[in-house]
Amino acid sequence: MVQIFNQKNLSFEFERFDMPDFSSHTSPDLAQWVQSKHLQFDVRSLDPDKYSCPYHFHRNAEELFVILSGRATLRTPEGLTELSEGDIVFFGTGPEGAHQLYNHTQEPCRYLDIRTEIGLDVCEYPDSGKINVRPYGEIYRSESKVDYFDGEDKIREKWRELSEKPAQNR
Incomplete structure (x- = not known):
């Protein structure tokens, strides 16, 4: 199956988060439309003076941003970098791939966000010390x-209890 998308024809849903510094407009998950097995992707529009999400990295998912229009500042472990239309940024797994966008301009920044999806992922947030088990949230x-081995010191007692119970027939 071949599916063609054009950002001019996409609809966007406003994502409001509990913290006012974080919000964006996101296209519905395009990968679900085409039933992709290993990729998730959508187009996001980051409003002026907003952050894309908390600074984070993934343990089991790679990510790629393609800046379609506008500009934004990218935060990585190396520091801050301005991104503009046409830039493509790859984020590998682990702490070296940590990232966050901030729209420092007065115009929206639109970008394609592509991520691998191969089951469970652990997303870590260095600023706040959180760990997110995805997709469960x-x-x-x-x-x-x-x-x-924390909490495993009573293994012999557990087995003794189990051995005192009658065995189940198969």
């Missing part, structure tokens, strides 16, 4: 990390 504080 389960968000945790990173300082609650524990050792792999």
Whole structure:
């Protein structure tokens, strides 16, 4: 199947978040229209003086932005860079791929956002110390990390309890 999209023909839905500094207009998930197996993509329009999302990186998803019109400032671990129409930016997995956009201009900035979708992803937010298990949207504080064997010290008691119960027939 071949599907052609043109940004001039797309409709945009306003995404209002609980914090006024974050908002954008997003096209419906175009990848769902074509039933893509491993890509998610949409066109976003970032309003003046707004941030795209909290500064973050993915553990299991790559991302690519293509600036279609306007300008924005990109934040990465290397610092700030101005992006303009025609720029293509790739974000790899891990802390090196951390990113956030801010529209520092008086005009909207439109960009194509393409992401891999291969199951579970962990999205981390360095500024706030949060971890997001996607697609479930389960968000945790990173300082609650524990050792792999935390809480496993009573394994023999658990097995003793289980062995005292009658075995189930198969």
